[in-house]
Amino acid sequence: xxxxxxxxxxxxxxxxxxxxxxxxxxxxxxxxxxxxxxxxxxxxxxxxxxxxxxxxxxxxxxxxxxxxxxxxxxxxxxxxxxxxxxxxxxxxxxxxxxxxxxxxxxxxxxxxxxxxxxxxxxxxx
Amino acid sequence: xxxxxxxxxxxxxxxxxxxxxxxxxxxxxxxxxxxxxxxxxxxxxxxxxxxxxxxxxxxxxxxxxxxxxxxxxxxxxxxxxxxxxxxxxxxxxxxxxxxxxxxxxxxxxxxxxxxxxxxxxxxxxxxxxxxxxxxxxxxxxxxxxxxxxxxxxxxxxxxxxxxxxxxxxxxxxxxxxxxxxxxxxxxxxxxxxxxxxxxxxxxxxxxxxxxxxxxxxxxxxxxxxxxxxxxxxxxxxxxxxxxxxxxxxxxxxxxxxxxxxxxxxxxxxxxxxxxxxxxxxxxxxxxxxxxxxxxxxxxxxxxxxxxxxxxxxxxxxxxxxxxxxxxxxxxxxxxxxxxxxxxxxxxxxxxxxxxxxxxxxxxxxxxxxxxxxxxxxxxxxxxxxxxxxxxxxxxxxxxxxxxxxxxxxxxxxxxxxxxx
Numbered sequence: 388x389x390x391x392x393x394x395x396x397x398x399x400x401x402x403x404x405x406x407x408x409x410x411x412x413x414x415x416x417x418x419x420x421x422x423x424x425x426x427x428x429x430x431x432x433x434x435x436x437x438x439x440x441x442x443x444x445x446x447x448x449x450x451x452x453x454x455x456x457x458x459x460x461x462x463x464x465x466x467x468x469x470x471x472x473x474x475x476x477x478x479x480x481x482x483x484x485x486x487x488x489x490x491x492x493x494x495x496x497x498x499x500x501x502x503x504x505x506x507x508x509x510x511x512x
Numbered sequence: 513x514x515x516x517x518x519x520x521x522x523x524x525x526x527x528x529x530x531x532x533x534x535x536x537x538x539x540x541x542x543x544x545x546x547x548x549x550x551x552x553x554x555x556x557x558x559x560x561x562x563x564x565x566x567x568x569x570x571x572x573x574x575x576x577x578x579x580x581x582x583x584x585x586x587x588x589x590x591x592x593x594x595x596x597x598x599x600x601x602x603x604x605x606x607x608x609x610x611x612x613x614x615x616x617x618x619x620x621x622x623x624x625x626x627x628x629x630x631x632x633x634x635x636x637x638x639x640x641x642x643x644x645x646x647x648x649x650x651x652x653x654x655x656x657x658x659x660x661x662x663x664x665x666x667x668x669x670x671x672x673x674x675x676x677x678x679x680x681x682x683x684x685x686x687x688x689x690x691x692x693x694x695x696x697x698x699x700x701x702x703x704x705x706x707x708x709x710x711x712x713x714x715x716x717x718x719x720x721x722x723x724x725x726x727x728x729x730x731x732x733x734x735x736x737x738x739x740x741x742x743x744x745x746x747x748x749x750x751x752x753x754x755x756x757x758x759x760x761x762x763x764x765x766x767x768x769x770x771x772x773x774x775x776x777x778x779x780x781x782x783x784x785x786x787x788x789x790x791x792x793x794x795x796x797x798x799x800x801x802x803x804x805x806x807x808x809x810x811x812x813x814x815x816x817x818x819x820x821x822x823x824x825x826x827x828x829x830x831x832x833x834x835x836x837x838x839x840x841x842x843x844x845x846x847x848x849x850x851x852x853x854x855x856x857x858x859x860x861x862x863x864x865x866x867x868x869x870x871x872x873x874x875x876x877x878x879x880x881x882x883x884x885x886x887x888x889x890x891x892x893x894x895x896x897x898x899x900x901x902x903x904x905x906x907x908x909x910x911x912x913x914x915x916x917x918x919x920x921x922x923x924x925x926x927x928x929x930x931x932x
Binding site: 388389391392395396397398399404405408420421422425427428431432435437476477479494498499500501502503504505510 | 751752754775777779783785788789812813816817818819820821825826827828829831832
């Protein structure tokens with residue numbers, strides 16, 4: 388599971404609503420996959436990303452310092468873009484858990500795939 | 513030649529030997545088969561065979577370049593003045609390109625394709641080995657070639673089977689050319705395509721139907737990569753679009769997406785653990801293939817797999833730009849009855865995660881009645897823009913292009929409170 392995916396995932400436990408985001412990440416096995424750097428892709432993706440959640444996940448995985456906000460003029464800052472490229476696309480969580488911040492429910496990540504299925508009594512409808 | 517080989521929505525490439533728009537089949541099986549036998553000797557073979565030869569040489573040069581690790585996108589046209597003219601006149605492409613027009617697309621099954629599953633990695637390695645066998649046969653001298661005939665037949669009024677036609681036609685071809693018949697190690701694959709009253713005799717230019725190009729691990733209802741490509745094209749992906757297939761099965765659509773639209777981000781999701789595992793395996797195979805092909809360091813792709821429930825997607829509201837999926841038909845997977853509940857729930861949840869205003873969805877289904885009914889109650893969030901009719905293994909299915917309206921998603925409970 389890449390961090391860009393983590394940024395889109397939220398807990399859907401009944402009653403939790405928007406408070407189910409972001410999921411707390413815990414990783415026991417991580418792999419780094421080099422991905423071709425495309426500065427345009429990263430620059431355009433940054434406004435779409437929930438920054439605080441990304442920063443928190445990067446900190447959890449000890450990926451180094453991520454600024455509290457995208458730096459001014461980040462579109463042309465190659466070092467910054469390369470860093471964010473690495474954080475978003477190159478770090479793959481193979482084993483670990485995602486935790487709903489509201490209900491505490493744990494979702495396992497196994498072989499890079501998070502299992503977000505809920506039991507019947509946990510679902511909304 | 514090189515450009516034709518790059519076409520992504522084409523299943524097979526072949527050069528037409530002769531096309532019969534309205535073939536008159538005789539009444540008895542014996543007579544029909546005898547006609548096929550006689551046909552072999554009467555067809556204009558020489559030009560198509562020259563095209564075949566060009567194509568074979570072109571492919572050999574391609575694998576040679578792969579070995580030397582050069583940039584394989586710089587493929588040159590074989591320099592043969594006569595060859596260019598032949599290309600224009602004789603190469604016929606079965607195109608699924610312009611899906612914007614509603615016409616029937618026919619994907620009838622080629623029986624030769626229903627063989628054992630080859631891994632794409634295996635194919636690449638094999639073609640590298642072929643290069644070693646290459647002899648200097650660049651002139652047009654016809655040596656003793658090995659061939660086989662593949663017949664694909666669709667239609668209800670034929671009194672013979674595809675195997676019978678292939679066998680008898682093949683026998684005549686063998687007598688005519690003095691070639692050797694070989695089912696597995698052939699140089700020339702002669703195609704006999706029969707669709708109702710239309711008969712086309714061709715010579716294959718591609719080895720394996722391109723529809724299997726990305727998938728190594730098949731599931732019970734794996735979608736053809738060519739169809740997946742067509743569906744993705746229909747939603748016009750923009751760079752950095754988040755593209756999700758919430759019922760991905762073996763992942764055919766996201767994998768095609770990650771290969772062709774690598775400027776987007778793809779997520780494959782399914783509730784079935786077996787399906788997700790297959791999707792992940794297909795992604796791994798793709799990564800491995802990329803490594804071998806490109807010979808470069810980078811072996812990550814913008815694609816991820818998640819196990820989830822379509823009716824309860826663990827995705828942020830309005831975070832997805834494009835949803836592309838193959839919805840359960842209710843024949844091999846699921847059931848018609850279940851669709852009555854499933855379809856509205858799917859459309860509802862998809863409308864939530866899809867970005868208002870710019871988001872869109874491309875959905876394939878055979879259960880058109882159920883889909884239309886489910887969609888009818890969702891005019892505030894989904895607008896149907898286009899429908900394309902498709903024939904999938906004999907089933908008449910539809911691909912719907914929907915646009916997400918600018919209206920923000922309202923939680924049903926809030927909706928009730930507001931209206932009461």
